[in-house]
Amino acid sequence: MSPTDSARQADADALLTVTGLHKAFGANEVLRGIDLSVRRGEVLVLIGPSGSGKTTVLRSINGLEIPDAGIVTAPDGIRIDYSAKPAKKDILAMRDRTAMVFQHNNLFPHMTVLENIIEGPVQVKGVSKAVATAEAVALLDRVGLAEKRDVYPFQLSGGQAQRVGIVRALALKPQLLLFDEPTSALDPELVGEVLAVMKELADEGWTMVVVTHEISFARGVADEILFMDGGVIVERGTPKEIFTAPKQERTKQFLHRILSPLD
Amino acid sequence: MVPDAAWQLFWSSLWPLVSGAITGTIPLALISFALGLVLALFVALMRLSRNRVVSGIARGYISVIRGTPLLVQLFIIFYGLPSIGLTIDPWPSAIIAFSLNVGGYAAEVIRAAILSVHKGQWEAAYTIGMSRARALRRIILPQAARVSVPPLSNTFISLVKDTSLASVILVTEMFRVAQRIAAFSQEFMLIYIEAALIYWVICLALSSGQSALEKRLDRYVAH
Ligand SMILES: Nc1ncnc2c1ncn2[C@@H]1O[C@H](COP(=O)(O)OP(=O)(O)O)[C@@H](O)[C@H]1O
Numbered sequence: 512m513s514p515t516d517s518a519r520q521a522d523a524d525a526l527l528t529v530t531g532l533h534k535a536f537g538a539n540e541v542l543r544g545i546d547l548s549v550r551r552g553e554v555l556v557l558i559g560p561s562g563s564g565k566t567t568v569l570r571s572i573n574g575l576e577i578p579d580a581g582i583v584t585a586p587d588g589i590r591i592d593y594s595a596k597p598a599k600k601d602i603l604a605m606r607d608r609t610a611m612v613f614q615h616n617n618l619f620p621h622m623t624v625l626e627n628i629i630e631g632p633v634q635v636k637g638v639s640k641a642v643a644t645a646e647a648v649a650l651l652d653r654v655g656l657a658e659k660r661d662v663y664p665f666q667l668s669g670g671q672a673q674r675v676g677i678v679r680a681l682a683l684k685p686q687l688l689l690f691d692e693p694t695s696a697l698d699p700e701l702v703g704e705v706l707a708v709m710k711e712l713a714d715e716g717w718t719m720v721v722v723t724h725e726i727s728f729a730r731g732v733a734d735e736i737l738f739m740d741g742g743v744i745v746e747r748g749t750p751k752e753i754f755t756a757p758k759q760e761r762t763k764q765f766l767h768r769i770l771s772p773l774d
Numbered sequence: 775m776v777p778d779a780a781w782q783l784f785w786s787s788l789w790p791l792v793s794g795a796i797t798g799t800i801p802l803a804l805i806s807f808a809l810g811l812v813l814a815l816f817v818a819l820m821r822l823s824r825n826r827v828v829s830g831i832a833r834g835y836i837s838v839i840r841g842t843p844l845l846v847q848l849f850i851i852f853y854g855l856p857s858i859g860l861t862i863d864p865w866p867s868a869i870i871a872f873s874l875n876v877g878g879y880a881a882e883v884i885r886a887a888i889l890s891v892h893k894g895q896w897e898a899a900y901t902i903g904m905s906r907a908r909a910l911r912r913i914i915l916p917q918a919a920r921v922s923v924p925p926l927s928n929t930f931i932s933l934v935k936d937t938s939l940a941s942v943i944l945v946t947e948m949f950r951v952a953q954r955i956a957a958f959s960q961e962f963m964l965i966y967i968e969a970a971l972i973y974w975v976i977c978l979a980l981s982s983g984q985s986a987l988e989k990r991l992d993r994y995v996a997h
């Protein structure tokens with residue numbers, strides 16, 4: 512899809528539009544022109560082999576990575592053109608609208624579960640501690656971790672820690688949730704509990720960009736799937752289009768490899 | 775000297791020595807350490823700055839402090855500066871010298887501790903909207919603190935012992951008291967061993983304080 516196509520697609524409904532994203536680490540060209548857009552309430556899933564640039568795309572959305580070129584736009588007139596040095600306030604505005612769930616939960620080890628969750632609302636957003644605590648407890652309850660509020664992260668299982676990471680993100684009331692392989696570091700039996708929470712969020716209408724290798728999740732939850740390889744989007748479409756009738760050879764090979772790795 | 779007389783001198787010297795520790799050694803060490811730590815934090819942050827000039831200044835400072843003897847630093851401040859018209863009293867001279875010294879050594883400890891905190895912690899702090907300064911204060915430094923307790927305790931214990939050097943610039947801390955008693959009584963061996971014992975007791979107390987602090991800071995890590 513050319514940039515003009517995606518520009519047409521970036522209608523008023525779009526919560527996020529990314530056009531012409533480029534990023535190199537030294538001589539390694541990691542992103543070579545990425546275009547995508549997400550509408551309110553939509554779930555966009557990024558799949559692709561390791562090293563294809565998925566994480567870098569996510570990190571470019573919230574300014575954890577500064578791309579070499581590309582334009583990121585969001586509602587309320589946010590427009591960051593990375594061909595110049597981005598303004599700090601624009602990056603902070605993007606971070607204000609987004610929240611991220613990491614592959615390794617990155618919970619703050621010196622804070623209890625509750626303190627982890629209210630840190631952003633209280634310290635950054637200026638919410639009162641009482642209100643933030645009440646909201647945090649309600650969210651913890653929703654993911655079945657109410658009784659864990661006062662324990663430290665090291666006392667949680669991987670799946671619990673990842674659910675707390677999701678709650679920490681939700682507590683910021685972002686417009687857009689970014690997930691970077693939230694289940695890849697988990698023991699297989701813990702994957703389900705995390706995906707279940709994510710599916711619930713999608714059903715509730717949260718807007719999400721998810722990098723994952725969980726094909727059944729992608730099939731069931733995604734509105735659109737992007738298959739990335741070598742820093743470009745090789746193919747995009749609905750789950751049905753991508754999983755039942757992939758057009759590109761590279762997509763077919765990738766899906767074959769992850770669906771039947773022994774063949 | 776008969777043992778009885780030796781004991782008597784030991785006991786009669788104990789209070790003057792301990793009081794020298796209480797009014798000299800300990801406050802000198804505490805004040806210098808506190809000021810030195812504040813300085814060290816700034817120097818560590820300068821050293822981590824992406825600005826070449828800023829990090830270069832910090833690097834130069836650390837290099838000078840670590841590359842020159844503390845005794846010489848003390849002499850420069852107390853005996854040297856007056857010759858360019860800057861006369862500083864013994865106590866402030868000692869505090870300046872010791873603080874600058876701690877600043878140089880502790881800066882490297884703090885820098886290493888900050889670098890030892892996983893990069894993901896910075897990123898998580900940024901994604902919840904924190905600025906660099908707030909991330910440092912709320913997320914990174916508390917974790918770095920745990921890592922730096924053992925090496926900073928060493929710095930502090932060294933400092934307590936190094937305060938004895940202040941005796942040469944006329945600060946009446948414990949060792950200067952000891953020198954006076956020894957000169958007066960001519961019982962050098964006895965008095966200096968007694969002083970050594972008191973330093974040792976102070977350092978033992980500090981070591982157990984260190985363990986208690988480590989235990990407290992360990993409440994959030996797996997054992
Ligand atoms: N900070 C970095 N410095 C250098 N190379 C990096 C950095 N981050 C990512 N890369 C490289 O960029 C490429 C894409 O990485 P990434 O976006 O993490 O891919 P994916 O998430 O699809 O596995 C990889 O080759 C990786 O080694």
Ligand SMILES: [Mg+2]
Nearest residue numbers: 565566567692
């Ligand atoms: Mg990745």
